[in-house]
Amino acid sequence: MSTIPARTRIAPSPTGHMHLGTARVALYDYLLAKKTGGQFILRIEDTDLKRTVPGAEQEIMDGLRWLGLEYDEGPDVGGSYGPYRQTERREIYQHHAKILIDKGHAYPCFCTPEHLDKVRQEQMKRKENPHYDGTCRKLSPDEAARRIANGEAYTVRFKMPQEGVTVAHDHLRGDITTENKQLNDQVILKTDGLPTYHLAAIVDDHEMQITHVLRGSEWLGTFPLHVNIVRAFGWDEPQWIHLSVFLKPSGKGKMSKREAAAAMKDGYSIFIKDMQELGFTPEGVLNWSALMGWGVAEDDVMTVAQMIERFSIDSLTPSPAAINFQKLDHFNATHIRLMSAPDLASRLKPYFIREGLGVDDDVLLKIIPLIRERLTTLDDCVSFGGFFFKDEVSPLPEELIAKGLDAKQSAEILRKSYEILSALAEMSHAAAEPPMRAYVESSGLNINQIFGILRVAITGQKVSPPLFESMEIIGREKCLQRIQNAIGMLGGMG
RNA sequence: GCCCCCAUCGUCUAGAGGCCCAGGACGCAACCCUUUCAAGGUUAAGACCGGAGUUCGAAUCUCCGUGGGGGCACCA
Numbered sequence: 184m185s186t187i188p189a190r191t192r193i194a195p196s197p198t199g200h201m202h203l204g205t206a207r208v209a210l211y212d213y214l215l216a217k218k219t220g221g222q223f224i225l226r227i228e229d230t231d232l233k234r235t236v237p238g239a240e241q242e243i244m245d246g247l248r249w250l251g252l253e254y255d256e257g258p259d260v261g262g263s264y265g266p267y268r269q270t271e272r273r274e275i276y277q278h279h280a281k282i283l284i285d286k287g288h289a290y291p292c293f294c295t296p297e298h299l300d301k302v303r304q305e306q307m308k309r310k311e312n313p314h315y316d317g318t319c320r321k322l323s324p325d326e327a328a329r330r331i332a333n334g335e336a337y338t339v340r341f342k343m344p345q346e347g348v349t350v351a352h353d354h355l356r357g358d359i360t361t362e363n364k365q366l367n368d369q370v371i372l373k374t375d376g377l378p379t380y381h382l383a384a385i386v387d388d389h390e391m392q393i394t395h396v397l398r399g400s401e402w403l404g405t406f407p408l409h410v411n412i413v414r415a416f417g418w419d420e421p422q423w424i425h426l427s428v429f430l431k432p433s434g435k436g437k438m439s440k441r442e443a444a445a446a447m448k449d450g451y452s453i454f455i456k457d458m459q460e461l462g463f464t465p466e467g468v469l470n471w472s473a474l475m476g477w478g479v480a481e482d483d484v485m486t487v488a489q490m491i492e493r494f495s496i497d498s499l500t501p502s503p504a505a506i507n508f509q510k511l512d513h514f515n516a517t518h519i520r521l522m523s524a525p526d527l528a529s530r531l532k533p534y535f536i537r538e539g540l541g542v543d544d545d546v547l548l549k550i551i552p553l554i555r556e557r558l559t560t561l562d563d564c565v566s567f568g569g570f571f572f573k574d575e576v577s578p579l580p581e582e583l584i585a586k587g588l589d590a591k592q593s594a595e596i597l598r599k600s601y602e603i604l605s606a607l608a609e610m611s612h613a614a615a616e617p618p619m620r621a622y623v624e625s626s627g628l629n630i631n632q633i634f635g636i637l638r639v640a641i642t643g644q645k646v647s648p649p650l651f652e653s654m655e656i657i658g659r660e661k662c663l664q665r666i667q668n669a670i671g672m673l674g675g676m677g
Numbered sequence: 678g679c680c681c682c683c684a685u686c687g688u689c690u691a692g693a694g695g696c697c698c699a700g701g702a703c704g705c706a707a708c709c710c711u712u713u714c715a716a717g718g719u720u721a722a723g724a725c726c727g728g729a730g731u732u733c734g735a736a737u738c739u740c741c742g743u744g745g746g747g748g749c750a751c752c753a
Contacts, residue, residue, distance in 0.1 A: 196753050231752055296751065303750090312679050313749065338751050356682070365680055365749090373751040380753050403681055404748035427683080428747070434688080437746075471689095474702085480691045481701050500690075502683050503746050510689070510703045520716075556716035567714085616712095623712090634712035646714045 188221035189394045193247070193254070194384065196228040197239035200454040201246040202438075203506070204399060204429055207472040211397050211426070213252045214473075214487075214494040221394070225257030226387060227268045230377045240268075246455035250465045251487060256391075264391040269383050276378035279386045279416070280339045280371060288415035289371060291327045291337040292319040314367045315340065339372035341381070341412060349407040354424045355501045361407040369408055381405060385412045388421055395422045395496065400503075424496055427476045427503045429453075434505035450560075451508040462534065462560030467515030475504040484517050516559045524551040531564045538565050540572040549656050553648035567648060571656060576643025576665060580672050583639050585632035593636050594673035596628070600637055601666045610659035612651040619651075640669035 191212035195205050216223035225247065229235050244259060256262025266272055283289035303313045319327070320342060331337060343366040351359045371382035378386070388396060402409075403425050413420050431442040443453050450461055458468055470485055478498050479485075485493065519527065528547045535542045554567045570576050584593045603618045604610065623630050638650050641662055647653060654662050
């Protein structure tokens with residue numbers, strides 16, 4: 184394991200909602216930085232003005248913070264390698280584009296988008312690979328200078344080698360060899376004076392002294408370009424690590440808008456901003472996404488601290504991974520069970536409030552042991568424990584009638600229960616259960632029938648936390664009142 | 678079409694030539710526990726894409742197929 188402190192970065196573009204893929208790369212970046220005592224950096228890649236959406240940058244920062252992936256340097260926290268927003272680094276890129284031109288590694292291109300489009304069409308018609316035809320590569324520096332002076336709009340293209348091969352080294356995949364004739368003279372500086380990703384990322388990674396570049400495998404296609412740019416500058420390369428992509432749950436193709444919508448219908452999402460609302464925890468989301476692309480042999484339930492402990496870029500996997508939301512449920516539920524009661528209580532409170540329930544903090548703390556292992560997502564607390572915070576419950580009359588009994592018999596059971604329970608000074612678990620069990624014994628009825636009716640009367644629902652523990656928390660008066668109400672409902676049914 | 682990448686249970690993965698008639702996790706099934714629902718415990722079923730090599734020996738190395746994924750923009 185390398186002991187050199189790693190500087191890693193997550194470099195999202197603010198063009199839409201922050202999704203799972205970004206979160207997972209950020210996690211690995213974070214783990215590597217923390218593991219080695221280095222820094223984790225947020226850099227906003229906003230060079231495409233047309234695609235930038237307002238609020239997206241904030242969503243990224245909120246998302247990272249919600250996950251607990253605090254960055255050491257970034258647009259809103261500063262740092263000694265800023266600015267951390269690429270639109271604020273315009274001159275840096277222009278300067279570097281000029282260096283490349285002066286070194287003969289790049290050239291101004293005056294071709295219009297229309298012309299380029301036409302060339303591309305013709306190439307495709309001839310069944311050739313679409314590529315830049317090299318018109319401006321042949322221009323003499325003098326002529327190029329003259330046309331620039333003339334005020335002609337131009338881009339800057341990187342001059343790719345045309346013969347031989349480019350060998351790029353990826354940490355997970357080894358050497359990736361590409362024939363240079365397959366490569367293309369890509370635009371690195373646009374007519375608007377802003378760089379494309381290819382220039383911006385390379386320059387920034389160097390200037391910000393990034394040691395490890397973790398990114399999606401969708402960048403493999405332009406990987407040779409990137410290493411050629413680094414080499415043209417004469418810089419040292421960072422360690423390149425191309426991660427696997429996420430596939431949709433079926434494993435057929437990557438997540439699409441349509442797929443994201445389908446997930447939402449099932450109560451899942453690939454967007455970080457939705458996660459909290461859906462009741463997922465940062466711990467669960469992190470643990471889950473960490474394991475898609477990271478091979479851990481055993482003991483796969485991990486806190487972030489444990490992940491830092493065990494993380495290694497060598498154990499990352501290069502193959503595509505199908506998203507499995509059931510596993511998210513599992514990790515989420517597991518981490519909920521691992522939380523301390525006060526911690527869980529504070530996280531649950533907003534979900535009760537969201538449902539318009541008034542939360543008594545003492546009661547909330549008391550119900551934690553009762554509902555904790557029943558929760559898959561945090562918002563499940565409402566269905567399992569909402570009745571604790573209501574004055575009255577409204578059971579469905581038909582649910583008050585146990586299987587095999589009629590309304591009259593059920594009402595009789597409730598009356599008898601009332602008699603037993605009202606005789607108690609306190610509605611404690613210890614006091615209430617023995618006489619009720621004795622009653623079940625003597626009645627000749629099934630325990631599920633009697634406790635079931637009582638459960639519906641007390642909690643208003645057929646499925647609930649354990650009955651007597653619940654009754655203890657609800658309290659004597661309220662319990663007796665609820666039983667009365669239920670008897671009333673049954674009476675009304677004739 | 679061209680280029681690149683990937684390939685172990687349904688899914689996520691362990692496995693870096695003999696420790697593997699392949700281990701863990703999710704899910705699934707059964708049983709135990711049990712006042713409902715969970716949780717927990719025990720058990721079961723379930724995979725090395727195919728074919729050639731290399732080797733005494735291959736899930737592990739090589740090649741060829743096949744399948745899957747990604748890319749081929751003045752987007753990232």
